[in-house]
Amino acid sequence: MNSSLPSIDRLVEAFQRLPGIGPKSAQRLTYHLIKMKREESAELASAALGIKDNLTTCEICFNISEKSQCSICSDNERNSQIICVVEEPLNVLAIERSKIFKGLYHVLYGVISPVDAIGPDNLKISELTQRIKNNEIKEIIIATNPTLRGEATASYIRDMVLELDKSVEISRLARGLPSGSDIEYVDDSTLVHALNSRSSLK
Amino acid sequence: MNSSLPSIDRLVEAFQRLPGIGPKSAQRLTYHLIKMKREESAELASAALGIKDNLTTCEICFNISEKSQCSICSDNERNSQIICVVEEPLNVLAIERSKIFKGLYHVLYGVISPVDAIGPDNLKISELTQRIKNNEIKEIIIATNPTLRGEATASYIRDMVLELDKSVEISRLARGLPSGSDIEYVDDSTLVHALNSRSSLK
Numbered sequence: 353m354n355s356s357l358p359s360i361d362r363l364v365e366a367f368q369r370l371p372g373i374g375p376k377s378a379q380r381l382t383y384h385l386i387k388m389k390r391e392e393s394a395e396l397a398s399a400a401l402g403i404k405d406n407l408t409t410c411e412i413c414f415n416i417s418e419k420s421q422c423s424i425c426s427d428n429e430r431n432s433q434i435i436c437v438v439e440e441p442l443n444v445l446a447i448e449r450s451k452i453f454k455g456l457y458h459v460l461y462g463v464i465s466p467v468d469a470i471g472p473d474n475l476k477i478s479e480l481t482q483r484i485k486n487n488e489i490k491e492i493i494i495a496t497n498p499t500l501r502g503e504a505t506a507s508y509i510r511d512m513v514l515e516l517d518k519s520v521e522i523s524r525l526a527r528g529l530p531s532g533s534d535i536e537y538v539d540d541s542t543l544v545h546a547l548n549s550r551s552s553l554k
Numbered sequence: 555m556n557s558s559l560p561s562i563d564r565l566v567e568a569f570q571r572l573p574g575i576g577p578k579s580a581q582r583l584t585y586h587l588i589k590m591k592r593e594e595s596a597e598l599a600s601a602a603l604g605i606k607d608n609l610t611t612c613e614i615c616f617n618i619s620e621k622s623q624c625s626i627c628s629d630n631e632r633n634s635q636i637i638c639v640v641e642e643p644l645n646v647l648a649i650e651r652s653k654i655f656k657g658l659y660h661v662l663y664g665v666i667s668p669v670d671a672i673g674p675d676n677l678k679i680s681e682l683t684q685r686i687k688n689n690e691i692k693e694i695i696i697a698t699n700p701t702l703r704g705e706a707t708a709s710y711i712r713d714m715v716l717e718l719d720k721s722v723e724i725s726r727l728a729r730g731l732p733s734g735s736d737i738e739y740v741d742d743s744t745l746v747h748a749l750n751s752r753s754s755l756k
Contacts, residue, residue, distance in 0.1 A: 356625055357618065359608040363601040369594060371586050372579065382605065383644045384573050386618060390606050392571060397603040399565040403584065404592050406561040416559065416588060423558050442585045 360386075412483070414459040414476050416441045424448075424456060431455045433490040437480065437509060439463055439497060447495065455493075458483065463501040464508055472508060480509070484516055491521040498527050562588075614685070616661040616678050618643045626650075626658060633657045635692040639682065639711060641665055641699060649697065657695070660685065665703040666710055674710060682711070686718055693723040700729050 360382055367378035385393050409415065410422035413435075417423070424430060424444075434455030438444055444457050460475040472478075483489070492513055496502035510522050527545035529538060538546075562584055569580035587595050611617065612624035615637075619625070626632060626646075636657030640646055646659050662677040674680075685691070694715055698704035712724050729747035731740060740748075 357609070357620055359601070359604050359620065360618070363598075363605050366594075366598040366601045369590075369598075370583050372582065377574065379644065379647065380574065381572050383618075383642070385602060385605050386609060386643075388571075392568075393602055393606055396565075396568040396571075397599040399561070399568045400587060400595055400602065401599040402561050403565050403587050404595055407559070407588060416562070416585075418559055418561065440585070441588075442581065445581065 409459075413457045414461065414479070415444050415457055429454075433488060434493065435480075435483065435489060435491075436493040436495050438495045439502065439505075443495065453493075455491075460496070460505070463496060463499075463505040465501050472512075475505075477509065477512065481512060481516065484513065484518060484520060489518070489520050491523060494522065494524045498525075611661075615659045616663065616681070617646050617659055631656075635690060636695065637682075637685065637691060637693075638695045638697050640697045641704065641707075645697065655695075657693075662698070662707070665698060665701075665707040667703050674714075677707075679711065679714065683714060683718065686715065686720060686722060691720070691722050693725060696724065696726045700727075 363382045363385065364375070364378045367373050367381050368375060373381070385396070406418055407416055408418070408420065410417040410425055411420050412425040413422060415422045415424065419426075431454050435458050436447060436453060436455055437458045437460060438447070439460055439462060441459055444459065447453050447457075458476065458480050460477065460480075462470055462475050464470060464472055464475065484492070492509070494506040494509055496505050496509075506524055513520055513522050526549060527542070528549055529535070529542065529546045535543070565584045565587065566577070566580045569575050569583050570577060575583070587598070608620055609618055610620070610622065612619040612627055613622050614627040615624060617624045617626065621628075633656050637660050638649060638655060638657055639660045639662060640649070641662055641664060643661055646661065649655050649659075660678065660682050662679065662682075664672055664677055666672060666674055666677065686694070694711070696708040696711055698707050708726055715722055715724050728751060729744065730751055731737070731744065731748045737745070
């Protein structure tokens with residue numbers, strides 16, 4: 353894969369450190385950048401450089417923000433009594449795209465994973481406990497991913513909320529068939545959930 | 555897709571201009587960069603910025619180079635009587651990876667494509683003619699892609715070389731079944747070529 357040109361190899365290596373970009377894609381991106389206009393490649397470089405300088409995390413929900421409180425937490429129109437708990441900032445964006453949720457968020461920054469030595473203390477869980485204690489919260493929607501670790505983290509948070517002994521509803525996103533899917537190709541676990549959570553048509 | 559944060563949207567847009575990166579990948583890359591260490595994202599930015607400053611094209615074969623003549627053209631060990639003609643600099647890298655070709659290259663920078671208003675004059679074809687005229691060349695291997703436009707460009711170059719009336723061999727990369735492929739899934743055109751160019755086992 354070595355091009356024998358240091359400046360090319362350097363950019364190929366930098367691209368390869370990004371998720372989902374293998375050696376061949378990294379090479380293709382690099383050669384595309386060489387062909388680009390100087391202003392365009394400079395814009396990518398400057399945007400990549402600026403991304404760290406202009407961003408912080410919201411002091412309430414830990415979503416990525418340009419101010420100490422993010423635009424969602426500081427929006428008075430949103431229902432502050434419902435908190436949707438997600439693993440990563442990207443998940444906030446995905447749920448916001450659906451335009452159906454009007455409450456607030458809480459970003460955990462990961463899931464409990466003993467193998468990777470990530471325990472509850474490494475996530476923003478105690479901060480969530482504080483939010484529930486100090487505010488009038490009616491419902492916690494746990495929206496961690498439907499994976500083993502996501503489920504384990506959801507259980508942990510449920511137990512933690514129950515222990516607080518406040519009358520807070522706890523819910524979890526429904527599991528079932530994804531829209532547009534074909535039952536033939538859906539995995540067993542999804543089918544089990546889809547059957548168990550079937551809804552009456554009457 | 556809008557994150558409502560200008561610095562995020564700016565990097566997402568810059569990533570989306572790269573080939574093979576759609577809106578969702580661009581978003582994933584951006585959020586990954588936010589999580590990266592500052593040195594790592596700075597390294598990507600600086601490598602992207604440096605790529606234009608340190609590179610030029612070889613004055614002989616037009617491959618990308620850090621000097622006026624690329625490392626292949628200035629290598630005395632290579633056979634300067636054979637020229638392999640390719641569409642793009644990335645193709646040079648692919649053929650060099652195979653380690654089987656020991657001649658020189660000539661990069662066209664595209665293919666003839668009337669629809670896109672790209673004619674022979676927009677490619678490095680007259681430069682190829684000059685190389686053949688001024689040097690002792692024994693063989694031209696045309697290694698444009700096996701597409702309609704690649705074939706048309708190959709024909710054009712073949713005619714151009716024949717017109718020069720020098721005793722130059724002209725060849726084209728063989729077409730047939732790719733290694734590891736399954737005949738059941740190979741397209742018709744490939745099968746036609748594989749059958750027509752079948753080789754005797756005796």
